[in-house]
Amino acid sequence: xxxxxxxxxxxxxxxxxxxxGGDGDGGADGESIEISGSxxxxxxxxxxxxxxxxxxxxxAVSVEGPGTGDxxxxxxxxxxxxxxxxxxxxxxxxxxCADNGVSYVELHVATDGIAVITSAANTAVxxxxxxxMYALVGPEAEGFDNWNDADALGxxxxxxxxxxxxxxxxxxxPGEESGTYDTFVELVIEDIAGDRGQEEAxxxxxxxxGNDNVIVQGISGNDTSLGWVGYAFFAxxxxxxxxxxxxxxxxxxxPSEASIASFEYPLSRPLYIYVNTDKAAEKxxxxxFVDFYxxxxxxxxxxxxxxxxxxAADIESTKSAWSSR
Amino acid sequence: xxxxxxxxxxxxxxxxxxxxxMAGTVLSTVLLLTLLASLxxxxxxxxxxxxxxxxxxxxxxxxxxxxxxxxxxxxxxVLQGIMGSIALTAIVVLVAFPVGVGxxxxxxxxxxxxxFTRFVTANIRNLAGVPSIVYGLLGLAVFVKLAGSLTGGRTxxxxxxxLAVLVLPIMIITASEALRAVPxxxxxxxxxxxxxxxxxxxxxxxxxxxxxxxxxxxxxxARAFGESAPLLLAGAVLSSFFTSADGVSxxxxxxxxxxxxxxxxxxxxxxxxxEEFRALTAAAIVVLLVLLLAINAAAIVLRDRFERT
Numbered sequence: 001x002x003x004x005x006x007x008x009x010x011x012x013x014x015x016x017x018x019x020x021g022g023d024g025d026g027g028a029d030g031e032s033i034e035i036s037g038s039x040x041x042x043x044x045x046x047x048x049x050x051x052x053x054x055x056x057x058x059x060a061v062s063v064e065g066p067g068t069g070d071x072x073x074x075x076x077x078x079x080x081x082x083x084x085x086x087x088x089x090x091x092x093x094x095x096x097c098a099d100n101g102v103s104y105v106e107l108h109v110a111t112d113g114i115a116v117i118t119s120a121a122n123t124a125v126x127x128x129x130x131x132x133m134y135a136l137v138g139p140e141a142e143g144f145d146n147w148n149d150a151d152a153l154g155x156x157x158x159x160x161x162x163x164x165x166x167x168x169x170x171x172x173x174p175g176e177e178s179g180t181y182d183t184f185v186e187l188v189i190e191d192i193a194g195d196r197g198q199e200e201a202x203x204x205x206x207x208x209x210g211n212d213n214v215i216v217q218g219i220s221g222n223d224t225s226l227g228w229v230g231y232a233f234f235a236x237x238x239x240x241x242x243x244x245x246x247x248x249x250x251x252x253x254x255p256s257e258a259s260i261a262s263f264e265y266p267l268s269r270p271l272y273i274y275v276n277t278d279k280a281a282e283k284x285x286x287x288x289f290v291d292f293y294x295x296x297x298x299x300x301x302x303x304x305x306x307x308x309x310x311x312a313a314d315i316e317s318t319k320s321a322w323s324s325r
Numbered sequence: 326x327x328x329x330x331x332x333x334x335x336x337x338x339x340x341x342x343x344x345x346x347m348a349g350t351v352l353s354t355v356l357l358l359t360l361l362a363s364l365x366x367x368x369x370x371x372x373x374x375x376x377x378x379x380x381x382x383x384x385x386x387x388x389x390x391x392x393x394x395x396x397x398x399x400x401x402x403v404l405q406g407i408m409g410s411i412a413l414t415a416i417v418v419l420v421a422f423p424v425g426v427g428x429x430x431x432x433x434x435x436x437x438x439x440x441f442t443r444f445v446t447a448n449i450r451n452l453a454g455v456p457s458i459v460y461g462l463l464g465l466a467v468f469v470k471l472a473g474s475l476t477g478g479r480t481x482x483x484x485x486x487x488l489a490v491l492v493l494p495i496m497i498i499t500a501s502e503a504l505r506a507v508p509x510x511x512x513x514x515x516x517x518x519x520x521x522x523x524x525x526x527x528x529x530x531x532x533x534x535x536x537x538x539x540x541x542x543x544x545x546x547a548r549a550f551g552e553s554a555p556l557l558l559a560g561a562v563l564s565s566f567f568t569s570a571d572g573v574s575x576x577x578x579x580x581x582x583x584x585x586x587x588x589x590x591x592x593x594x595x596x597x598x599x600e601e602f603r604a605l606t607a608a609a610i611v612v613l614l615v616l617l618l619a620i621n622a623a624a625i626v627l628r629d630r631f632e633r634t
Contacts, residue, residue: 062568065564213595
């Protein structure tokens with residue numbers, strides 16, 4: 001047998017590599033669509049993209065979901081063509097886009113609700129209003145280990161459901177990086193905190209996770225838990241979770257597809273895609289993609305991904321926003 | 326002054342002692358328990374993953390391995406992850422193996438034992454313990470941004486180079502240890518019959534050290550194969566869906582803008598809400614483990630070949 005040498009060893013090790021090496025440049029530029037942004041919207045866009053590329057093979061489409069904020073950072077840097085968003089663009093982000101000469105159109109494509117959740121085994125709490133939620137998870141609630149620790153604060157705020165049960169309060173919810181957290185703070189905490197001169201944030205001593213499955217496990221694992229999560233995640237896990245009805249001033253409303261689509265449920269939020277209009281003019285394939293997204297076949301993905309369809313009137317206004325870009 | 330017991334006395338006492346060796350038995354039991362505990366964790370993990378994933382693998386068969394990513398659980402496969410992971414591993418081996426062995430050979434065979442070389446060695450050991458996310462930031466800054474014109478930006482080449490840098494310290498340390506284990510007599514004998522330093526290293530030292538170096542390479546590959554955090558920063562696609570343009574060759578596709586890797590797919594699927602993705606996650610972990618075993622087996626076979634000759 002030939003005596004193996006070092007070179008032989010190296011060649012053998014590199015054998016796989018040789019088959020896979022090779023330089024290339026960054027793909028077909030005209031025929032690619034890059035999408036990033038909200039992980040909440042990602043499932044809708046991914047389904048649309050899959051259907052689109054089934055009909056348009058040869059177009060490189062990629063859909064990522066790092067989060068709305070990260071998505072806008074890349075979008076306003078001109079790196080992506082479409083940015084998924086679970087909230088409207090912030091002024092600071094819009095200023096970034098303007099600085100970099102990125103012009104865009106905002107398209108409302110679906111509606112999501114935030115479900116305030118507890119364990120399915122929790123029978124003590126059925127409905128909370130914004131004051132209740134502020135008393136339990138607001139910045140002044142820090143250190144409350146039991147629901148009834150919030151009694152005094154709830155009474156002071158005039159919360160409709162205080163006093164609360166004497167039971168451990170275990171909170172599991174999305175962390176600050178999440179669009180769901182932003183929306184929750186904006187809808188529930190911001191006004192009350194502003195009035196009271198407090199920081200517009202939740203308490204920091206809760207179990208924060210970016211992984212919705214971790215939240216579902218944390219909530220279902222404790223009988224007197226409290227948290228909030230996107231409606232799609234709640235709807236997937238109704239066997240272990242219970243949605244607490246929310247009182248936005250007009251009585252308790254349970255989250256459901258109907259109450260979210262009509263925005264009757266106080267914690268519902270619109271979902272958007274932002275399209276770079278200059279790139280849409282440059283790349284016909286991008287305009288085709290958005291056309292397809294807003295078609296009946298494209299918007300069918302909204303329900304498939306577990307979100308709530310837009311009413312027909314809203315679909316029309318989205319379409320006219322797109323056509324008048 | 327009391328006389329110290331002589332060795333003979335101690336031996337005699339020990340030999341005369343009868344009865345149960347309590348301390349010894351307790352110690353061996355404790356040691357056995359530590360072994361069983363770590364085995365138990367491993368077995369639990371494997372059983373959990375296999376029971377979770379076997380349904381998907383049985384239902385889908387090869388199509389799970391040969392299908393691309395999809396947001397629809399019933400259609401989702403790991404092909405893109407497998408291709409990405411194999412290509413990344415290949416780049417890691419291509420870069421880290423020659424550079425790592427070269428650096429180790431210099432440190433062990435050529436460098437004088439100065440304060441500077443000791444400083445370098447200590448730092449290589451420190452680098453081996455740096456969290457992988459830090460290498461991800463390095464990869465983003467250097468390979469994606471700074472050298473973007475060479476690597477093409479967020480490409481698999483940038484990702485592979487990032488992982489190569491990540492495993493380089495481990496590669497150097499294991500190769501150094503392998504070279505240090507080669508008896509000095511071998512070097513002296515070789516030099517004694519007139520071989521130059523290079524000939525000695527090339528024909529005597531490296532062949533003897535090679536099996537151990539290859540073992541280190543196996544560990545290196547395993548580390549690179551399982552990493553996800555640095556790749557997320559260095560540009561791997563965290564996505565339920567992406568496609569490549571048509572009409573590009575396999576080579577171009579790998580060096581194209583978009584790539585992902587098996588650990589990234591596992592991470593992405595684990596955070597999806599649908600129950601079906603939990604089974605897919607387990608199945609993807611099974612695929613990852615099988616591939617890892619295959620790569621390790623190949624390296625072990627290679628090592629044994631060199632050991633026998």
